[in-house]
Amino acid sequence: MTAVDREFDVIVWGATGFTGRLVAEYLLEQYGTGRELRWAMAGRNREKLEGVRGGLGPGAVGIPLITADSHNPESLRSMVERTSVICSTVGPFARHGSELVAACAASGTDYCDITGEVQWVRKMIDAHEDTARKTGARIVHCCGFDSIPSDLGTLFTHRQMQSLHGGPCESIKFRVRRMKGTFSGGTVASLLNALDEAREDRDARRTMGNPYGLNPEGEQQGPDGPDQRKPAWDPDVNSWTAPFVMAAINTRVVRRSNALCGYPYGKTFRYEEAVMTGRGPGGWARAVSMTAALGGFLVAASIGPARTLLNKLFLPQPGEGPDADARERGFFDIVLVGKRGADSIVTRVRADRDPGYGATSRMLGESAVCLAKDNLDTAGGSWTPASCMGDKLIRRLETSAGMSFELQENR
Numbered sequence: 001m002t003a004v005d006r007e008f009d010v011i012v013w014g015a016t017g018f019t020g021r022l023v024a025e026y027l028l029e030q031y032g033t034g035r036e037l038r039w040a041m042a043g044r045n046r047e048k049l050e051g052v053r054g055g056l057g058p059g060a061v062g063i064p065l066i067t068a069d070s071h072n073p074e075s076l077r078s079m080v081e082r083t084s085v086i087c088s089t090v091g092p093f094a095r096h097g098s099e100l101v102a103a104c105a106a107s108g109t110d111y112c113d114i115t116g117e118v119q120w121v122r123k124m125i126d127a128h129e130d131t132a133r134k135t136g137a138r139i140v141h142c143c144g145f146d147s148i149p150s151d152l153g154t155l156f157t158h159r160q161m162q163s164l165h166g167g168p169c170e171s172i173k174f175r176v177r178r179m180k181g182t183f184s185g186g187t188v189a190s191l192l193n194a195l196d197e198a199r200e201d202r203d204a205r206r207t208m209g210n211p212y213g214l215n216p217e218g219e220q221q222g223p224d225g226p227d228q229r230k231p232a233w234d235p236d237v238n239s240w241t242a243p244f245v246m247a248a249i250n251t252r253v254v255r256r257s258n259a260l261c262g263y264p265y266g267k268t269f270r271y272e273e274a275v276m277t278g279r280g281p282g283g284w285a286r287a288v289s290m291t292a293a294l295g296g297f298l299v300a301a302s303i304g305p306a307r308t309l310l311n312k313l314f315l316p317q318p319g320e321g322p323d324a325d326a327r328e329r330g331f332f333d334i335v336l337v338g339k340r341g342a343d344s345i346v347t348r349v350r351a352d353r354d355p356g357y358g359a360t361s362r363m364l365g366e367s368a369v370c371l372a373k374d375n376l377d378t379a380g381g382s383w384t385p386a387s388c389m390g391d392k393l394i395r396r397l398e399t400s401a402g403m404s405f406e407l408q409e410n411r
């Protein structure tokens with residue numbers, strides 16, 4: 001059976017979770033039911049799925065529901081064979097996602113997710129890339145805030161440099177200028193799980209510590225070093241900067257895109273990410289306190305009793321996250337400074353919802369629709385958003401998902 005013969009274009013896996021429900025809400029609002037997009041909601045608990053569907057309003061009555069379990073391969077196989085694309089929000093992915101990727105790779109089903117877990121993505125590439133190449137399944141991780149703004153923002157910046165100055169950027173700095181949003185319980189659980197794996201598993205630690213850890217075997221070297229760990233002044237954006245927690249996954253995804261596409265950005269291309277904190281003593285103080293807060297969180301989360309306290313008192317639990325009002329008031333505003341010789345350009349990537357949930361659910365939803373509908377000429381294998389969907393996904397995000405990619409300055 002080919003993907004076009006399948007009953008559904010897209011199945012949203014994890015529709016009962018915080019982010020999965022938002023993806024379903026977005027697809028319903030954008031595509032309705034049973035019209036141009038044939039889609040279904042799936043999870044492990046039928047009653048909970050019915051509750052979520054009921055909460056989406058009368059327009060949702062026709063959405064088919066499917067049950068399966070992350071750790072029951074037979075149930076996963078019969079689910080994935082019914083659809084062209086699986087879009088997954090069931091995390092922590094390292095705990096609940098591996099059997100699903102295996103089922104998609106084996107059955108030639110396209111797959112996208114919102115993991116930010118570098119060590120798990122590496123494992124999935126190593127375990128399933130060959131099978132996916134044979135069956136034609138396109139496996140695309142990291143289709144949320146990590147790492148679409150980085151990966152597509154870099155592609156867009158290169159395109160601008162190419163058309164203005166005749167070649168790709170030699171380096172790009174990704175700078176979070178402003179951002180408003182919070183974590184959900186699922187994200188916290190994934191971050192804590194990754195810390196545990198880094199402590200217990202030498203290979204995971206090695207992958208996480210390698211700036212080129214997601215590149216194909218034999219191509220894991222280049223000019224970039226570790227991610228920024230301290231406050232630093234950046235004259236290119238005229239601001240102090242602090243480490244960006246998502247750099248650990250985003251930078252690896254951007255470098256993998258370059259490698260998978262045959263190095264269109266060049267083999268000496270340099271890429272890094274940080275958060276802008278402003279000028280003067282205030283900007284410096286914010287950079288220092290953000291660095292200290294991130295370091296403090298990572299230390300506390302690694303020590304048993306401190307983690308328990310943190311979890312109990314401050315962190316959201318699985319299923320919890322920012323309310324509708326907070327998601328609508330949220331946004332992100334990112335600039336990318338690209339350089340080529342004496343030429344330099346600044347591009348801007350923005351979204352009108354909070355990064356982690358409002359914007360992420362739209363990015364994931366559009367990635368799934370792009371895989372299902374856009375006649376991509378990408379073969380089966382393990383891809384990144386830019387290398388698999390590139391300009392087609394940028395267009396979708398701009399047209400439907402409240403995101404923009406613009407040239408801001410040509411210096």
Ligand SMILES: NC(=O)c1ccc[n+]([C@@H]2O[C@H](COP(=O)([O-])OP(=O)(O)OC[C@H]3O[C@@H](n4cnc5c(N)ncnc54)[C@H](OP(=O)(O)O)[C@@H]3O)[C@@H](O)[C@H]2O)c1
Binds near residue numbers: 017115188321357
């Ligand atoms: N990349 C990004 O920007 C980004 C943004 C947001 C979230 N995330 C990631 O997305 C993931 C989900 O986050 P969330 O906040 O939505 O989490 P959540 O609310 O805890 O939802 C988790 C989902 O997984 C399901 N699940 C758990 N174990 C399962 C099993 N054995 N079989 C089937 N389903 C199972 C849960 O089902 P039940 O409802 O039945 O418990 C629920 O639907 C996390 O890994 C998070 O890090 C990434």
